[in-house]
Amino acid sequence: MKKKVFNFLAMALVAIMMSSCATVFGGKVSECQRTKPAPGEPTRAIRGGALIADVLLFWPGAIVDFATGAIYKPCDKN
Numbered sequence: 001m002k003k004k005v006f007n008f009l010a011m012a013l014v015a016i017m018m019s020s021c022a023t024v025f026g027g028k029v030s031e032c033q034r035t036k037p038a039p040g041e042p043t044r045a046i047r048g049g050a051l052i053a054d055v056l057l058f059w060p061g062a063i064v065d066f067a068t069g070a071i072y073k074p075c076d077k078n
Helices: 002-018 021-025 048-057 060-069
Strands: none
Touching: 002 048, 021 060, 048 060
8 A cells, every 4th residue: 555655656746847837837839839940030939937947946847848849939920
């Protein structure tokens, strides 16, 4: 019984630590956040608060945010 509780708590802790701020709290990732800018196009703006939170809380979460595109600010709908 103790081993099952320990395993559950360990897995929950790993899941919490691997969550990244922009992915969890940033909302749905739009298509323009996922696509890389073409050569000559302006670079995408980064959400500063999410990046700082990732670095301070658990820096590997920034890798997840960059991989999913959630760290980038949503594109303007003009």
